[in-house]
Amino acid sequence: MNRKIRYTGKKPEREVFEIFNSTMRELIEDDPHVIYLDADLMGSLKTQELWRAFPKNVFNTGIQEANMIGVACGMYLNGMKPYVHSFAPFTSRRVFDQVFLSIAYAEKSVRVIGSDAGIMATHNGGTHMCFEDVAMMRTVPEACVVDVSDPVMCAEFLKETKERPGLTFLRMPRRDLPDIYCPGTRFEEGKGMVLREGGDVTLIGCGIMVATCLQAAEALRQEGIEARVIDIVTIKPLDRELVLESAVKTGAVVTAENANVIGGLGSAVTEYLAMERPTRVLRVGIEDTFGRVGVESFLREAYGLTAEHIASEAKRAIALKN
Amino acid sequence: MKQISKTLRKEALYLSHKCQDGNLQSVFSCLDIVWTLYDKIMNWSPQKAADEDRDFFIISKGQATLALYPVLIEKGMFSLEEIGSEIGTFHSRYCIQTDLTKFQGGIENNAGSLGHGLPFAAGIAHANKIKRSLSRVYVLCGDGEFCEGTMWETCIFAGSKRLDNLCVIIDDNNSVGAMVEFGSLSAKLAAFGFEVFDVDGHDMQALETVFLQVGTALNGKPKAVIAHTIRGYGSQTMTEQDIWFHKAPNAEELQMLTKEVEEF
Numbered sequence: 001m002n003r004k005i006r007y008t009g010k011k012p013e014r015e016v017f018e019i020f021n022s023t024m025r026e027l028i029e030d031d032p033h034v035i036y037l038d039a040d041l042m043g044s045l046k047t048q049e050l051w052r053a054f055p056k057n058v059f060n061t062g063i064q065e066a067n068m069i070g071v072a073c074g075m076y077l078n079g080m081k082p083y084v085h086s087f088a089p090f091t092s093r094r095v096f097d098q099v100f101l102s103i104a105y106a107e108k109s110v111r112v113i114g115s116d117a118g119i120m121a122t123h124n125g126g127t128h129m130c131f132e133d134v135a136m137m138r139t140v141p142e143a144c145v146v147d148v149s150d151p152v153m154c155a156e157f158l159k160e161t162k163e164r165p166g167l168t169f170l171r172m173p174r175r176d177l178p179d180i181y182c183p184g185t186r187f188e189e190g191k192g193m194v195l196r197e198g199g200d201v202t203l204i205g206c207g208i209m210v211a212t213c214l215q216a217a218e219a220l221r222q223e224g225i226e227a228r229v230i231d232i233v234t235i236k237p238l239d240r241e242l243v244l245e246s247a248v249k250t251g252a253v254v255t256a257e258n259a260n261v262i263g264g265l266g267s268a269v270t271e272y273l274a275m276e277r278p279t280r281v282l283r284v285g286i287e288d289t290f291g292r293v294g295v296e297s298f299l300r301e302a303y304g305l306t307a308e309h310i311a312s313e314a315k316r317a318i319a320l321k322n
Numbered sequence: 323m324k325q326i327s328k329t330l331r332k333e334a335l336y337l338s339h340k341c342q343d344g345n346l347q348s349v350f351s352c353l354d355i356v357w358t359l360y361d362k363i364m365n366w367s368p369q370k371a372a373d374e375d376r377d378f379f380i381i382s383k384g385q386a387t388l389a390l391y392p393v394l395i396e397k398g399m400f401s402l403e404e405i406g407s408e409i410g411t412f413h414s415r416y417c418i419q420t421d422l423t424k425f426q427g428g429i430e431n432n433a434g435s436l437g438h439g440l441p442f443a444a445g446i447a448h449a450n451k452i453k454r455s456l457s458r459v460y461v462l463c464g465d466g467e468f469c470e471g472t473m474w475e476t477c478i479f480a481g482s483k484r485l486d487n488l489c490v491i492i493d494d495n496n497s498v499g500a501m502v503e504f505g506s507l508s509a510k511l512a513a514f515g516f517e518v519f520d521v522d523g524h525d526m527q528a529l530e531t532v533f534l535q536v537g538t539a540l541n542g543k544p545k546a547v548i549a550h551t552i553r554g555y556g557s558q559t560m561t562e563q564d565i566w567f568h569k570a571p572n573a574e575e576l577q578m579l580t581k582e583v584e585e586f
Contacts, residue, residue, distance in 0.1 A: 040466065040469075060502075061469065062501040063467060064437075123343040124343075124417075124418065125417040126423075127432055127434025293412070293414050294412045298412045
């Protein structure tokens with residue numbers, strides 16, 4: 001087991017928005033070329049103090065995501081290292097043309113952060129509840145797509161990708177992620193994390209569903225089933241080696257994501273295994289439907305993003321092995 | 323403040339309390355405008371809500387949706403009890419951003435992503451021109467929303483299509499001033515071919531007069547009414563504390579703010 005893992009399932013020492021603030025501060029203090037742009041959602045990440053402290057590095061463009069992406073690309077051309085933030089729907093579907101052409105095709109290095117990903121948009125309801133961002137961003141060539149599962153991971157990826165070429169897309173909630181990793185854990189693009197070993201079935205999760213997979217594995221153990229649990233870390237590029245090795249080892253896979261199963265993590269895993277080693281893969285995620293109003297617990301029940309559902313799909317996948 | 327202004331604000335407070343969400347400062351800023359339109363200006367009633375020749379109200383600044391529900395309640399379209407019992411629950415049709423897909427009439431657009439309501443409104447106005455319909459389109463925008471590029475794309479379209487049946491109302495509570503040096507919105511809109519009016523956005527009599535002027539000026543120019551407003555107007559606390567941009571009152575705060583509104 002990786003000693004960097006200390007899953008407690010409890011509230012972390014610092015919430016995602018807190019660690020986002022301290023990490024951006026650290027990045028700007030270390031490198032004056034680091035730029036953070038926000039389109040009037042600084043209040044949501046509580047970055048106003050950062051704005052006051054670093055007026056030459058932090059900018060609020062007003063409500064204009066499309067132009068913000070373009071400005072970020074121009075600043076990169078002039079030697080800067082831009083990070084841009086808004087809610088997930090406004091940094092994906094709203095600005096997809098700008099993201100695709102101005103950033104990716106034009107070979108700019110820009111980190112795009114989409115907060116309140118998936119059901120974490122809660123009371124803002126369907127218009128803000130973005131399940132399609134993963135599918136969209138996976139289709140951008142050379143992109144790195146990360147679904148943040150823990151605040152430590154958020155901090156590390158912000159730092160790791162500072163000079164990464166092309167589009168880096170981080171989707172994340174602002175708070176309420178359980179504690180999974182020890183501070184200082186290093187993450188690598190395309191390298192998943194094995195959080196728990198087991199030989200009967202593999203649970204592959206991303207984002208808020210990683211901790212849910214760990215809960216499901218614990219429930220399965222009560223029934224004598226040992227599940228391997230993986231945090232995929234980057235949905236793109238996919239850790240093919242780890243996915244293949246897990247399929248060979250356990251012969252059954254369940255994926256779990258807070259996004260549309262069409263084009264998301266479930267798609268990425270099935271697409272790959274169908275080619276390399278056909279294996280039964282059952283997908284837990286949003287079943288191609290729109291968002292709606294609710295609190296996280298309601299929405300998890302409504303969309304089946306629960307440990308119970310993962311555990312029952314794991315048993316079904318095991319039964320289908322033979 | 324008029325009794326209706328107080329009633330609408332108290333209902334908005336109650337609904338925000340019930341769903342534990344909402345952008346009340348923004349709601350209080352535009353309530354008097356929305357009420358004047360529905361009560362004095364628009365060719366609209368609950369019975370006409372699905373008629374082809376009705377006037378349209380589009381809420382482009384979606385965060386002020388809790389201003390629309392009280393107006394529609396007072397006009398008899400919805401009931402306070404029904405929204406109050408439903409809002410914030412799992413299957414609620416009522417959300418702090420309006421959602422057209424949940425209603426048969428009464429709600430004209432999906433709000434939420436800013437800069438979408440104005441293009442939509444211009445499309446309705448353009449279709450009205452093609453159909454030679456006398457129906458008019460009123461679209462409520464925030465001043466901050468004019469940072470969105472799509473707004474200016476629409477301004478070009480509206481000018482070029484001579485959409486004098488389109489009335490853009492800007493709830494100008496100087497949100498934009500905190501972010502960028504914006505310059506004169508009035509001069510910009512005039513440069514895009516708009517006929518621009520200025521009004522006190524909390525004076526219902528003045529609003530009515532301006533909207534009547536707007537209605538008669540069919541001169542090929544799209545209309546812009548810049549309504550000067552105050553965030554949180556109607557509650558001393560809310561005008562002073564920006565935390566009320568996005569905060570829902572608890573039971574104690576609901577009582578305190580309701581009292582403030584009553585005494586405003």
